[in-house]
Amino acid sequence: AIRMTQSPSSLSASTGDRVTITCRASQGISSYLAWYQQKPGKAPKLLIYAASTLQSGVPSRFSGSGSGTDFTLTISCLQSEDFATYYCQQYYSYPITFGQGTRLEIK
């Protein structure tokens, strides 16, 4: 199985900050990568797919980039509602796998 490693595992930031979360795949996955946001007690919400395509309805302050093994999720201007846990997911090969998550906390 392809291992997905996110960094950092946790991150403290302030409203208005720009933050970047990294996801690294243990082997090349082309652009078959998605990003999700999860708030406590809620299901994950799809933010980005195909590494950089914004899901409908997701604010444009979210962006994704990368291909191959290295990917990033950037939030350009943090809002209060963005404090959550973020997961990457590869769908290049079975079994599909997720990163361990990055918890974004208020500083």
Added chain:
Amino acid sequence: QVQLQESGPGLVKPSQTLSLTCTVSGGSISSGSYYWSWIRQPAGKGLEWIGRIYTSGSTNYNPSLKSRVTISVDTSKNQFSLKLSSVTAADTAVYYCARDAGLQFYFDYWGQGTLVTVSS
């Protein structure tokens, strides 16, 4: 707007079989080229994909769970189901059902999740 809702027992005894159903509303489970998945998340931990099914009955399972998992679909009820046999405490988790677009195997619609605890 597609909606998914998990249902089933919240408590299962060790060695027994966990059974959950996901009811899809707001659209036919058979429309489009969508697959229907089960994903779980132990408390405070990450997400694990369990398996998925197409409305033809074709399935894919995570090899780590394959020997214990069965996913089935009932198109007449717009439902799909999960059975996980020989459960242990390690199977305690929130179980989600979700939709993916087949070749584009990311999840655009999720159920709210249901907690299943394995305990005697």
